[in-house]
Amino acid sequence: MDQTRLSVPKSRINLAAEDKEMRLYRRYWEGEYKSSFHAPDSKKSSLGFYILIVISFFAGVLFSFFGFL
Structure with a gap:
């Protein structure tokens, strides 16, 4: 067959x-x-997300420490 x-x-x-x-x-x-x-797209997006979170955290700490707003 x-x-x-x-x-x-x-x-x-x-x-x-x-x-x-x-x-x-x-x-x-x-x-x-x-x-x-080159890294896969999923790896790039997760890396960018973590970098954004870290930068936001340090910006928040600086703003609260120096009293900027």
């Missing part, structure tokens, strides 16, 4: 999609994204 693309069981298709997703996660956590000289 010929195996066609349509006769592949859904469980095998889901497994292939899961493997692809796991490879992406593994590359990210093993640091392979660093070798391409």
Whole structure:
């Protein structure tokens, strides 16, 4: 019996999609994204968020210490 693309069981298709997703996660956590000289978008956005929080904290401390407003 010929195996066609349509006769592949859904469980095998889901497994292939899961493997692809796991490879992406593994590359990210093993640091392979660093070798391409750019960080993923999710990493950039979280880094920007933390920098904003730290700057806001220190600005609040300075404003409260010196009484600026």
